[in-house]
Amino acid sequence: MTFYRQSIRSTLLLNLLYLNRTKLRHCHSVISKEIKIPTPYGHIAAKEFGDRSGHQILAIHGFMDNCATFDTLIPNIIDKMNVHVIAMDEPGGGHSSKLPIGADLSQFTIIKEMKRVVNHLKWTNFSIIGHSYGAFNSILFASIYPRLVQSVVALDTYGSRLCREYSPLKRPMAKTIDMILDFEQKVMNKANADSYEKVYHNEHEAIERVMNAGSLRMFDYSHRIPEKAATLYVKRGMKSYNNGLIFTRDYRHKMPMLGLIPVKNDYLEKLKSIRCDLLLVMADDGLFKDYEGREQWFNIYEKQCRYFKEIVLKGQHYIHIDEEDLVGTHISNFIKESLSRGLHDEYN
Secondary structure (H helix, E strand, C coil): CHHHHHHHHHHHHHHHHHHHHHHHHCCCCCCCEEEEEEECCEEEEEEEEECCCCEEEEEECCCCCCHHHHCCHHHHHHHHCCEEEEEECCCCCCCCCCCCECECCCCCHHHHHHHHHHHHHCCCCEEEEEECHHHHHHHHHHHHCCCCEEEEEEECCCCCCCCCCCCCCCCCHHHHHHHHHHHHHHHHHHCCHHHHCCCECCHHHHHHHHHCCCCCHHHCCCCCCCHHHHHHHHHHCEEEECCEEEECCCHHHHCCCCCCCCCHHHHHHHHCCCCCEEEEEEECCCCCCCCCCHHHHHHHHHHHCCCEEEEEECCCCCHHHHCHHHHHHHHHHHHHHHHHCCCHHHCC
């Protein structure tokens, strides 16, 4: 009888999640399709939007988010131009497989997986839209593979907040190694990483947790994550577990990464290889409002990019969710302008 009651409760919770997903999905007429890109450790999950005949765009979410945070922006772009968008979940985020216990996460894991997705899709000229940490990784990817990327749209990011000078994730190497080994040993003992996740009674409780999450506060950013963004995240980032709901993202994303963190000059040197068109959509009350060293980043973009533009909008870090219509218009206009200037091969 107890098992039956728990099964009914789990079913009700999943039904509530489905109803919320349905409400959000029907805000726009654009329908997405779930796809999986095979990897040695499982798969990268992604959402496919638009017509495959359209200009190809890869969408990269922010730190500890998932690709559902693009669910309201992408339809706005598709309403304005013919594009084919693949919004991917990073490894261990959303519906993507987690790396095996014992494998190390690094700052550049997402760059490798972006290239895996591009290889699978056989794309040779495409644009990237990224938010926050995903935005800087998009700029970095374009610097590593300048002949592949037509343009980048970076949402509320122009540099790295995770370089060694400013990173809130840096720890003594010995402490980091011991922390990782301790986690791995506990998982080996229990054989279930899910047991480390907090169980939430309902979706509302989980949304409140996301809204008050510390992933932004560790960058001295005082604003809460907006409810709309938290709801989008929760609808893709939870599953039924032990008579409740737990987050599906890899617990290791909350731990310091193993390895040396690059200094800012390392990033600046690499960015000198960038050649694509670049649009920065910044929030006036966003994550970078008090970030020092802006001129160093902008000098490189102005010199190296064929076409560089910055737009500052009134709003906070999740500006692409709070103001999806306005941001979608700026993005579509920029990509149209980029394509009108010719393909990347003409200027690389």
